[in-house]
Amino acid sequence: MDPSPFIEKDLDERAEEFIVGWAQEFPSDASIRMRVHLEQWPADDPKELIQTAVHNHFAHRARITDLEFKRLLKQGRTSLLIGSVFLSACLILGNLLTTRVGGTWAVVVKESLTIAGWVAMWRPMQIYFYDWWPVRRRGRVYRKLSHMPIEVVQKAKG
DSSP, X not given: OOSSOOTTSOOOHHHHHHHHHHHHTSOTTSOOOEEEEESSOOSSOOHHHHHHHXXXXXXXXXXXXXXXXXXXXXXXXXXXXXXXXXXXXXXXXXXXXXXHTOSHHHHHHHHHHHHHHHHHTHHHHHIIIIIHHHHHHHHHHHHHHTTOOEEEEEOOOO
């Protein structure tokens, strides 16, 4: 953690990475708690300040992750609309081509248009089938960390 953990200040990147990595090692339904060891105990009791700072940091990360998830779904909807329109146009154009022109080249062009149309659907399918999982998982970890009990103790000398 930064030497001066103000409530609105972010945690040190390495500290955050360590805490999140540590939390991800446990099953998602396991309860977790954190113990912070201080080498020097300040004049004012730091327990509440540290707990509030850590909870606020991870609550903020959870909100950012929720926004990222909403943006991803919006991108998925836009991509799905564009892909569906393009796929429909490719299929219609391919069918018109084979019924009006005919021949081997018309069939090759029709199949090429069909493939191109389905390739346009790749991104929305990727978003809706796979891309949202890690975002939601990360958000759950951040929410869990924003509520975990935190114990602050003075580091034993010796």
